Amino acid sequence: MxxxxxxxxxxxxxxxxxxxxxxxxxxxxxxxxxxxxxxxxxxxxxxxxxxxxxxxxxxxxxxxxxxxxxxxxxxxxxxxxxxxxxxxxxxxxxxxxxxxxxxxxxxxxxxxxxxxxxxxxxxxxxxxxxxxxxxxxxxxxxxxxxxxxxxxxxxxxxxxxxxxxxxxxxxxxxxxxxxxxxxxxxxxxxxxxxxxxxxxxxxxxxxxxxxxxxxxxxxxxxxxxxxxxxxxxxxxxxxxxxxxxxxxxxxRKLRPIQAIIDREAEELKDSMRAASHAMKATGKPTPAKELEKLRRRVNSFPIRAAAIASIYRNTDRISEWSRGWKGSEGRPLQHSKDTVPDAKxxxxxxxxxxxxxxxxxxxxxxxxxxxxxxxx
Structure with a gap:
């Protein structure tokens, strides 16, 4: 698309x-x-x-x-x-x-x-x-x-x-x-x-x-x-x-789809490693709020990857205004992370x-x- x-x-x-x-x-x-x-x-x-x-x-x-x-x-x-x-x-x-x-x-x-x-x-x-x-x-x-x-x-x-x-x-x-x-x-x-x-x-x-x-x-x-x-x-x-x-x-233009998904995966791994190191260093469990955020990210990663990939499958997803945007799956792609300058x-x-x-x-x-x- x-x-x-x-x-x-x-x-x-x-x-x-x-x-x-x-x-x-x-x-x-x-x-x-x-x-x-x-x-x-x-x-x-x-x-x-x-x-x-x-x-x-x-x-x-x-x-x-x-x-x-x-x-x-x-x-x-x-x-x-x-x-x-x-x-x-x-x-x-x-x-x-x-x-x-x-x-x-x-x-x-x-x-x-x-x-x-x-x-x-x-x-x-x-x-x-x-x-x-x-x-x-x-x-x-x-x-x-x-x-x-x-x-x-x-x-x-x-x-x-x-x-x-x-x-x-x-x-x-x-x-x-x-x-x-x-x-x-x-x-x-x-x-x-x-x-x-x-x-x-x-x-x-x-x-x-x-x-x-x-x-x-x-x-x-x-x-x-x-x-x-x-x-x-x-x-x-x-x-x-x-x-x-x-x-x-x-x-700017989109990075290759695999590069975007790989970046998502690495960011998630880094967050989990950081939480594990913090728990070992302090001897205290990960705070409940932070743990819940990590759980949501783990559970939603396949959805985000599918949402990003759908762009390359020419799949439209309708978004309508009703006290907020509805119908959009995963996080929006970000220019800073998911694109590179369009040199031409x-x-x-x-x-x-x-x-x-x-x-x-x-x-x-x-x-x-x-x-x-x-x-x-």
Whole structure:
């Protein structure tokens, strides 16, 4: 059930999906005056592409503030460092800044697009989506997967390496926003088959042509995470090495099944030997609680081994939410113990991020004006 893909059949790319920039203005104003200036700098009308602007330290009822965060989507900045710098400097020239602009958040996306160009509902996209969701080394308390609408609506799947999720589902780890009542996390991930981009006037997803469909894994960095990678200055993106973010888009693959089972057996033997040595050294019997844990591990070892082996037999085990996950046998496989780095896929990630660095550095903005031909 763990999908194997031939990476030579895919084109790998990396982009900045969006960039949040925080600014402190020299005078108090409202977001509706900041937004038009951003549109003017990019030559946009509100109907073309609205740049989201949020006030950060509202001083009174009319919503005026000096601190603002604005979000540049990919179609705004076009992965062009010069264009981003032009926007920041233009805003500073208009309002004045009392502190340097800083990067408040960034989302970097890694895409795998089938070669040749995919057709509608290409199986290759869903296989790549599943491969990245199985392999991404992003795990935590708030990892989950949602199946597509119309297929077991509302079903979520816990983060294990078990084959219990839908190939077309969306994987989440961490929280990009607090809209569901959870605290925002410094790092968050989302993986899905990308077939739409943005929303229309009716707030409905805008379909992409089949030739642009791809499997995507996004890494969102916010709070103190950008600073951890030295990603703070929006004016210095032309010289930034985006391969530093490869750790946030790190993939792993399963060890051979026998190696996993052998490790389980050795860990169990070590625990039993330690308990025996402790009893001989102290002359006291093993505490009842510890002994019960060992008994459970001995009794459940064959079940865990069977659960791990079932992955290689393409056996699905349904897990449903009902005050806890039910139906999962044995312990979840662990990235730290049961997997090794996926060298080929990680190399693709680094190469794509290196290309992104080069594209950011090569960008020019505003475009050079074409010279008019001299009148004869």
């Amino acid at each position: 763990h999908p194997e893909i031939n990476l030579s059949d895919y084109k790998a790319t990396a982009v900045i999906d969006w960039l949040d920039i925080a600014v402190t203005l020299g005078r108090s104003t409202e977001f509706q005056y900041v937004q038009p200036e951003l549109h003017r700098l990019l030559g946009l009308s509100p109907s073309e592409a609205v740049i989201h602007v949020a006030a950060q330290n509202v001083a009174n009822k009319n919503g005026s503030a000096t601190g603002f965060v604005f979000r540049l989507q990919e179609h705004h900045h076009e992965n062009n460092a010069a264009k981003i710098a032009y926007i920041v400097r233009g805003l500073e020239a208009f309002f004045g800044f009392t502190a340097p602009a800083r990067i408040a958040g960034i989302e970097v996306a890694f895409d795998l697009k089938p070669k040749p160009e995919p057709k509608s509902n290409s199986k290759a996209i869903y296989v790549a989506n599943a491969a990245m969701q199985y392999g991404i080394a992003a795990y935590g308390e708030h990892a989950r997967q949602f199946t597509p609408r119309g297929h077991k609506k509302g079903r979520t799947v816990p983060l294990t390496l078990d084959p219990t999720f839908h190939y077309g589902g969306t994987f989440y780890e961490g929280h990009q926003t607090d809209e569901h009542g959870y605290a925002i996390t410094a790092s968050a991930h989302r993986g899905y088959p990308k077939k739409t981009d943005g929303l229309d006037e009716d707030n409905k997803p805008i379909p992409l042509p089949p030739s642009q469909h791809r499997a995507r894994m996004e890494a969102t960095l916010q709070l103190d995470r950008p600073e951890l990678y030295g990603l703070t200055d929006p004016l210095a993106l032309a010289s930034y090495d985006f391969t530093k973010l490869a750790d946030e888009l790190h993939f 896929l990680n190399r693709k990630v680094r190469d794509a991020l290196q290309t992104l660095s080069e594209k950011m550095a090569e960008g020019v903005y505003p475009p050079a004006q074409k010279k008019r031909a001299k009148a004869r």
